[in-house]
Amino acid sequence: MDKYLKANRALWDEWTGINYRSNFYKVADFKAGLNKLRAYEMAEVGPVDGKELLHLQCHFGLDTLCWARLGARVTGVDFSAAAISQARALAEDVGLDARFVQSDIYELPQHLEGGFDVVYTSRGVLGWLPDIERWARVAAHFVRPGGFFYITEIHPVAQVFDDDEGVRDLRLRYPYFGHAEPITIPTKGSYADRDAPVRQEFEYSWSHAMGEIVTALTVAGLRIDFLHEFPFAEWPLPFLQPAADGTHRLPPEHDLKLPLFFSLKASKPNG
Ligand SMILES: C[S@@+](CC[C@H](N)C(=O)[O-])C[C@H]1O[C@@H](n2cnc3c(N)ncnc32)[C@H](O)[C@@H]1O
Structure with missing residues (x-):
């Protein structure tokens, strides 16, 4: 395994426990029965009762288990051993049937x-992946003919801006287009708890342009059903403001001027 992926995996092993206990994930609410999936993604994915659902980069399985609660037969995959073992424990704790596989x-x-x-994946997944074409081939490989792939993720446009704490204006900082060498960011706790102590010094990430993502999925044999671009993000960024519905948006004078999140559905034709 690539040295950067290894370092990221060690970081995710550390982040799992921090995230599980954090207010960001609110695991207690999930245990009490709350469905953590967003209304728009449940509407876009449609009914999953009785369907076989594969969740790529499932972290500790919170969203995977929400799909299980809706009746899907779920398999979650993640490369972090800590995340997979936490996912299995959580499934047992809430009495849901689920399979979790540790794999890059x-x-x-x-x-x-x-x-x-x-085949489902969501929120904070693509930036960890150096090779988007290879990712798309893996995603397409697991879609059965007549089935579909679905992703909801931060928009690549929203990721070009300086996200240092306290930066309120839009300052270009990161590349929009794909690149070979990773962006190296000094670690500051976890995104779910900035004050948590973490041993790994750096996180490594890669940008992927929207055209690169769409093209990779198409070349891998999937047919794009829709690409929706949203004016909200699902987590805070210093240049966004909290909205009443729990999302985060550009300030009113810039609202609707840039895409901040997207969802995409792509099908594998029958036969
Ligand atoms: C932000 S989480 C996404 C899951 C979900 N949105 C959440 O917030 O719980 C990203 C996940 O990707 C996993 N990951 C990163 N790189 C990976 C790789 N190369 N193979 C498999 N999993 C990977 C990490 O371990 C982490 O659990």
């Missing part, structure tokens, strides 16, 4: 067999 996404075809009705 790029190696998944060597560790998991079969096809799925829905």
Whole structure:
């Protein structure tokens, strides 16, 4: 495994416990029955009752188990051993049937067999991946003919701006287009708890342009059903403001001027 992916995996092993206990994830609410999935993604994915759903980069399985609560037969995949063991414990704790597999996404075809009705991934996944074409091939590989792939994720446009604490205006900082060498960011706790102590010094990430994402999925054999771009983000960024519905938006004078989040559905034709 690449040295950057190894370092990121060690970081995610550390972040798992911090995130699980954090107010950001509100695991207690989930245990009490709250569905953490967003209304728009449930509407866009549609009914999953009885469907086989594969969740790529599932972290400790919170969203995976929400799909299970809606009746899906779920498999979650993540490369962090800590995340997978926490996901299994959480499933047992709430009495939900779920399968969790520890694997780097790029190696998944060597560790998991079969096809799925829905291949799902969401919120904070693509930036960890150096090779978007290889990612798309893996995602498409697991979609059964007649099934579909679905992603909801931060928009690549929203990721070009300086996100240092206290930066309120839009300052170009990160590349929009894909690049070989990772962006190296000094670690400051976890995104779910900035004050938590963490041993890993850096996180490594990659940008992927929207055209690169769409093209990679198409070349991998999927047909794009829709690409929706949203004027909100699902987590805070210093240049955004909290909105009444729990999302985060540009200040009123710039609202609706830039895409901040997106969702995409792509199908594998039958036969
Ligand atoms: C922000 S989480 C996304 C899950 C979900 N949105 C959440 O917030 O719980 C990103 C996940 O990607 C996983 N990940 C990063 N790189 C990976 C890789 N190469 N293969 C498999 N999982 C990876 C991390 O371990 C982490 O659990």
